[in-house]
Amino acid sequence: MMLGGANLTLAGRLADVSVTLNPCEMTVICGPNGAGKSSLLGALAGLVMPDRGSVSLQDAPLRRMAATARAQAIGYLPQSAEVAWDVTVETLAALGRLPWRSGAAADAAAVQAALTALQLEPLRSRPLSQLSGGERARALLARVLAGEPRWLLADEPLANLDLAHQLALLGQLRALARDRGLGVVLVLHDLAQAMNFADRVLVLDRGALVADGSPEAVLTEQLIGAVWGVPARWLGEPGARALLPGCVTSGRGP
Amino acid sequence: MTRLNAWLLLALAIAVPLSLLAGRVWIDPFDPQLPNAAVIFAELRLPRAVLALVLGAGLGAAGAAMQGYLRNPLADPGLFGIAPGAALGAVLSFWTGWAASGWALPLFALAGAGGAMALLGAIAGRSGGVLLFTLAGMMIASLAGALMSLAISLSPTPFAMSEIVTWLMGALVDRGWADVWIAAPLTLAGIAVLLRAGRSLDALTLGEVAARSLGIDPQRLQRLMIAGIGLTVGAGVAVAGIIGFVGLMVPHFVRPLTDRRPSSLIVPSALAGALLLLVADCLCRIVPLAGGELRLGIALSLLGAPFFLHLLLRLRRELA
Missing domain, CATH: 3.40.50.300 (P-loop containing nucleotide triphosphate hydrolases)
Structure with missing residues (x-):
């Protein structure tokens, strides 16, 4: 699609x-x-x-x-x-089912799958206020996946x-x-x-x-310079790159 | 959740019969010596209890929906200017003298509520946004309040003025079956409309943009809110005057006992609102006061304002 x-x-x-x-x-x-x-x-x-x-x-x-x-x-x-409300991880994920009217069993299965995929199973009945930032981000993603x-x-x-x-x-x-x-x-x-x-x-x-x-x-370094106006250099290998900004490599200023 | 509803229904099943016995004249169910006990029951206490249940349910449900819609635990159904609009209509019926004929007062009040709803829809309707809606509601509330004060200050006779002021305080004294027939159908219809908004209110938990991405139509939700709040609050003001704080307090007590989704809060809030208003009205009847009964609206505000301050202090601690 x-x-x-x-x-x-x-x-x-x-x-x-x-x-x-x-x-x-x-x-x-x-x-x-x-x-x-x-x-x-x-x-x-x-x-x-x-x-x-x-x-x-x-x-x-x-x-x-x-x-x-x-x-x-x-x-x-x-x-x-x-x-807005301090719901549990599971309730939050279930909000993702709102576009569907597929019945309780299908909803529960989809929520379960989303929680499992993001390793949220142990936190499912925890309210959001007790989650760390990373757990919260995963819970919000689980809502979409559900x-x-x-x-x-x-x-x-x-x-x-x-x-x-x-x-x-x-x-x-x-x-x-x-x-x-x-x-x-x-x-x-x-x-x-x-x-x-x-x-x-x-x-x-x-x-x-x-x-x-x-x-x-x-x-490319040229495009970053042109679009962001920041001279920058890539370090490392493909797949493990780091960007070193602000070091002028080719004499071009911002 | 359903267990919570069962407990609330049980509490109501106990409170309703007790409320029928309590009042200026206490009725002993095992020794009904009172000659006109049957009349007191059927024509005074029973309609009053039914009215307290219906209005309390309406205010509780409206409060739960309103807090869900504004995503704010401090929201109150009175915010949107529908209650002041209804009160303005009622004041005009006193002012013109129409109030003397039984049906005019609630009709004027309902017309006022309808006017406020139409204005709200006309101003905020296009965008469907919550912020504009709230600002429009507050503007309508202050306009209706100003017009009400104007009407009071220009009232034709001191008698009309005192009548208006007393009525505005909100009470269920001397209400009969006619008032029940006006308020009950409208309030129940309003609660049904609010229940239909439940799914959309749940989606709104994630914010307006996320709610739209979940397929929620913000304009439909806004129409449901205007109709639901208008029917419940408008019908309440039409027969009982302004009764504040029920819609604010009740969802707060109920929320920690649910999964905190707005949709699962509406029915328990309606039941708890019915219970609160029934009990508060009984207390008003029982408390001995030289000049007559304690007015229900005053009693609830006396309870509600300190509660609101307590909430604010707690929120401040959480934010600090």
């Missing part, structure tokens, strides 16, 4: 962005602040209506789809990790996580794409994480899509 946007334009946010995303891949959207990353993700999720252009899921335009059908296919994890979506769109899922939990969460997301055939789309700020984990990187600059391809091909 492909997810594609054609000529997406939104005043001041997006300028004629066209992109087709594939399942089984982890796609990362990068760009400086205000480049339109969240707007693109929101438009792909069917939550932001573009002024022009359209998003389609397997050739069906998203805006014609019923809201519940869209919600069954596309899971969305917003940037703000707010949960909805059994074909696509998982997450806006900066690594915010407020320490390095170990960032790596663990990225590994889990990549496994979901590779092993379960989910289409995973993330907005990330950390270019090294994008470099090491993404199958495909989209770079936005002032609302326009300026680069699209494999991370090694896209996130």
